[in-house]
Amino acid sequence: MNTSTSTFVRTEMLPQQTPPITEAGAVKWVRENLFSSVLNGILTVLGVAVVVYITLQIAPWLSRSVWVASSLSECRQIIADRYGEGATGACWAVIRERWPQYLFGFYPSHLYWRPVLTFALLCVAVAPVLFDKLPRQMLWFSLVYPAVGFWLLWGGSVWVPVMALAGFAIGYAAAKIVQPLAGTIVATIAAVLAPVLWWLFLAGPAADAMQSILPIALQGVRSREFGGFVLAFTIGFTGIAFSLPLGVMLALGRQSDMFIVNKLSVGFIEFIRGVPLITLLFTASLLLNYFLPPGTDFDIILRVIIMVVLFAAAYIAEVVRGGLAALPRGQYEAADALGLDYWKAQRLIIMPQALKISIPGIVSTFIGLFKDTTLVVFVGLLDPLKGITDAVRASTDWKGIYWEPYIFVGAIFFLFCFAMSRYSMYLEGKLKTDHR
């Protein structure tokens, strides 16, 4: 056998060749992702056609934007002068002109710094909750922030929120004092009862007394003057902050094996989830006075916030219940075996895992709550979407403007809701502990 003389055996290496043009680079990508089959090809062409059509419809209108004008007719005049008769263009001047109204509603204009400061402080207060790399001491500010925010937004005597906060301190003190004397359970009862009694009977007179001794007060702002995004954020963030704890309590109530607690929780959750938020808001604005002592007048924003909190809490309760149900029984049994009592087991073993599972659901409930703040327009509050926009359109200058306000308000809502959903994905990724 003499292979070296065989003509059909190659002895030298061929130079490397580039892959065929259809199997590399952009062409391959296009073939695989856009035209892998006839149907896909058709869908691609249709999709591109839709995108091109929409762009062609909107782009000219957007490109002829006018930012400075004082009325819609002036806007149209500018567009006609610049681009010829019959041209249409976006008139963003309305946003520029009515910017304060969209942000603050009818909040007194010399006090605009207060909502702005509140918002800035909100960012500081929320940051340590969202990102755990920040120093933990910042959480103390987050805890007192609700009182600070309330005082800045509504104004009035500084002693009202201070005395409200004092209730928590009193509860803590009561627990600390009673614990060595009468045991944990009595201490818990004292920690609940003492602040309630304080708020009901003593906080008001105490605040008045302090105010007469040391008067520190901001100019008061009535709830009816709130509007625009200040209103949406006030309701949205308060709702978010309070609905989570309430929702968790309701979920625990629903999982509880105590018959009465369980049935009450189920009844409450099913009732709230069965009726539209609008009817609850109407109840708050029209009917609440029937159920309160005669002569009580109770702030409309507070009523709305209470209803929004109850509404969101019922939904969160269902989400958290799903998380609780998804936990293997072994986790509960392990907690029992370690000798943990109910609350310790919940706090250390059950809730961290259940809440982690329910993050996507909880955040989408929050997003829903934030979007639902637009519904307050139906009880006469000036939400940015319909309330303020209608108010803007009611003036002769801006009568007949439709798209620009909707697009602007929609964009702001989109920004915040999208950010929330991205944050929830980040959190899910960060807390992921399984190695799949």
Add this chain to the structure above:
Amino acid sequence: MAVVTEEPKASFRLGMLIYDTRYRSITIQIVVLMLVMLGAAWLIDNLLRNLDALGRGISFGFLWNRAGYDINQTLVEYTNDSSHARATLVGLLNTLLIAFLGCIAATVVGVIAGVLRLSNNWVIARLMTVYVEIFRNIPLLLWILMVYTVFTEALPAPNAFRGENPAASMVLFDTVAFTNRYTAVPWLVFDNSMGWLSLGPIWLNLDLALIVAALVGGFLINRTILRRATRIQEATGLRPTTWWQSILALFGPIILVFLFLGTHLDNPSLQGFNFTGGLQVSNSLVALWLALTLYTAAFIAEIVRAGINAISRGQSEAAFALGLRPGRTMNLIILPQALRVIIPPLISQYLNLTKNSSLAIAVGYMDLRGTLGGITLNQTGRGLEAMMLLMLIYLIISLLISSAMNVYNNSVKLKER
């Protein structure tokens, strides 16, 4: 001799109510119950005192008074001489109509969008992602107002369709006209209509009843055919061809009914300044329907995507290994498992859509909230009664939908242990 010693029974002490876990839960429940009852008593006491001060009690008698207002779209006979109860019924039917139409359309759009979002076609998948993200993150109220604005501002008036060179023209082979006041669509007309059958206070439309009966009958016959085919397949291993029987069973009865009733399509046509003939659907309904559909469909798309993603690839690979064709793999392996994940959140989307339909108030569509919770409430001043009734009706609708869907969910649920 063994001495039986009974353990001394611990005498009951008051402290045990708190410290003994056997009694503690009872103590807690009684305390909670007392607190709740105290709260309820306080509210009811306030209510009674307030009503006393106003000099009136709770009475639903206003429902039988003359309503005195008109409703632009009614499914049942209604004039402004009818009672408030009748107006409530009209509103309820309008709510159910928009919920029904919305659920169907949202399911169709949502399933298509969800499946397309998983497609390996880059353009389509991105397009669907953009659609879902935009619609999920912007309030529904904005979509309703925006669609309604498109209809009222951007569409031509009916008289724009007039003349030799009309400014606007009808679409779909001159059968559908979009105007700024209503949408005129073709509608079925029965030449040999059977009329109405009186059942006490309720009137039954015999044509409609006949059509529903034919649809349900066809569906039942089809199910029998399929069951028989499955039985034969299990006995012999061969599945008889049934597709033509199915088509006959599903469509035969309804076609016969239509022929019997002398059905033909009535196209809208322009008479003077307005369209006559066909069916004129008010723009508030169309706008609300479109907005609810697109909004809810974005959520349903996510649910469908999650459901399909939840089925591991091994399932379809196993099905292929068994030699099942892709269509049967989808029907027998993937869908039954995906549905189990999809159905529960889908139910809550249907409920959400039904509740969100109360935003009809923004475009003036007279649903339950617009009649009972709107004009009736304002005219009679019976806010308490009207709101209670309104909430009760919504609650019943919600419970009915969720229990119906739960029955279905239980039938597809994985039976384990």
